[in-house]
Amino acid sequence: MVAENAVVELRELVGIPSENPPGDEEAVAAYLVDRFEDSPVPFRVEIREIEPGRPNVVARAGDPDRGSLLLTGHTDVVPADPAEWTGDPFELREDDGQLYGRGTADMKGAIAAQLAAAEAYLSTHDAPGEVILAYVVDEERTGDGTAALVDRGLRADAAVLGEPTDLGLGLAHFGSVRYTVTVEGRRSHAARPGEGTNAIEGLRQVLDRLRALDDEVRAADHRYLDDQSVTPTVLDSGPGGNVIPARASVVVDWRFHPGPVDPEPFERRLREALAGVSIDGDPATVAFDRIQFTRGAEIPPDEPIVAAVEGAAADRGRPVEPFGCNYGADTPHLIYDGGIPTVLFGPGNIDDAHSPDESIRAADLRTATRVYERTIERFFGD
Structure with missing residues (x-):
């Protein structure tokens, strides 16, 4: 009943x-x-x-x-x-x-x-x-x-x-933390690419480094949970197909095992991972903003x-x-x-x-x- x-x-x-x-x-x-x-x-x-x-x-x-x-x-x-x-x-x-x-x-x-x-x-x-x-x-x-x-x-x-x-x-x-990572460049017409600094070139390096960070965090084991992960989920640049973008960004979703109670350790590791990104041999400006943090x-x-x-x-x-x-x-x-x-x-x-x-x-x-x-x-x- x-x-x-x-x-x-x-x-x-x-x-x-x-x-x-x-x-x-x-x-x-x-x-x-x-x-x-x-x-x-x-x-x-x-x-x-x-x-x-x-x-x-x-x-x-x-x-x-x-x-x-x-x-x-x-x-x-x-x-x-x-x-x-x-x-x-x-x-x-x-x-x-x-x-x-x-x-x-x-x-x-x-x-x-x-x-x-x-x-x-x-x-x-x-x-x-x-x-x-x-x-x-x-x-x-x-x-x-x-x-x-x-x-x-x-x-x-x-x-x-x-x-x-x-x-x-x-x-x-799991816990999760999410960031928007943004690379700054210099805008120009796509017909004159040499006059601009293509932020997507810097973002390409960012994505490579995020992949390496993902490999690194997956090494940790948990008795009940799957591997931790660092995953790019949203890409953005612009403003159009005929423009060298002055800005390119990626949203990063980071899933982690229980333990951390604040985002500071993740921000430190992200800062280290993204150090030295360059565009055409010159240091690039890379910034990240936290969107969300949830404890495991x-x-x-x-x-x-x-x-x-x-x-x-x-x-x-x-x-x-x-x-x-x-x-x-x-x-x-x-x-x-x-x-x-x-x-x-x-x-x-x-x-x-x-x-x-x-x-x-x-x-x-x-x-x-x-x-x-x-x-x-x-x-x-x-």
């Missing part, structure tokens, strides 16, 4: 658009508040706006003296273009065992499963531990929703973040929450092995800023997130619900 409740819950959640941008999470937050207040479980509900019209919702029940377990996720979804979808992206549709709708994988499916699981646990145990359900805004753009929760004092003994891990147990994920995160495999999820998954017939996620998440705010050991576990595949006809397997939603419920029981020793 608890697993079927998750399907019903997901239908409601998918039916409430919460696209970001523009950051339209207020309606789904209002639904969750009503849902908690109408629950047979006596949830204590808090609404915490990070800015007007963008509320985090926190609900808790149970005895904190027995410990506290946080189940969390984000209410925002990326925009959906109806023209790219087979059906209405904001109406849950089931076809051949798949549940289709925006946010099914990322990550309203996990929210539905967590809510159903927590309600089942809290309503069937006489002296339950404290379960905290926290659903945040603005994960898809800034991560400010989870940051605000932690900054305002939310704490728990452990947490499960319901990102789409395909029912795998995520103990680590990991927890030790001997944390109690890891054993709780592993045992719960085995109990429910879906054994898991710890692995690393190649995408980012809100985990650093919880682990490092809040001191909350956090694992990633949820239904859905990251490859389906953000895509047209986003979906999860109905069977996986039901399994996730049962695993969440058993995880709560195991964590509190029930």
Whole structure:
């Protein structure tokens, strides 16, 4: 029954658009508040706006003296273009065992499963531990929703973040830093190339050096994660096909293993890698600007929450092995800023997130619900 409740819950959640941008999470937050207040479980509900019209919702029940377990996720979804979808992206549709709708994988499916699981646990145990359900805004753009929760004092003994891990147990994920690297030249007409200084010639060297830096960072190993990488992703110059460009730039995406907590080491290595770039034998002006920095995160495999999820998954017939996620998440705010050991576990595949006809397997939603419920029981020793 608890697993079927998750399907019903997901239908409601998918039916409430919460696209970001523009950051339209207020309606789904209002639904969750009503849902908690109408629950047979006596949830204590808090609404915490990070800015007007963008509320985090926190609900808790149970005895904190027995410990506290946080189940969390984000209410925002990326925009959906109806023209790219087979059906209405904001109406849950089931076809051949798949549940289709925006946010099914990322990550309203996990929210539905967590809510159903927590309600089942809290309503069937006489002296339950404290379960905290926290659903945040603005994960898809800034991560400010989870940051605000932690900054305002939310704490728990452990947490499960319901990102789409395909029912795998995520103990680590990459960090990322992104730069625009720009080479300066001197503009001229393409018919008179000798009168200009072609910035693309300098950018060619920049790309070669970035390739060498990529080879260098790939030498580092991690027990759960793939190789680190330095990848050019966007090239730009101009302004036209008949102009020697005075400026050429590349956007660089650098993915790194957990550890660094600020961008300074990356900027030092990038500066060293780009030293001495020249155009026609003369030193070139090369500058870089940081676009974004996001920490990676990991927890030790001997944390109690890891054993709780592993045992719960085995109990429910879906054994898991710890692995690393190649995408980012809100985990650093919880682990490092809040001191909350956090694992990633949820239904859905990251490859389906953000895509047209986003979906999860109905069977996986039901399994996730049962695993969440058993995880709560195991964590509190029930």
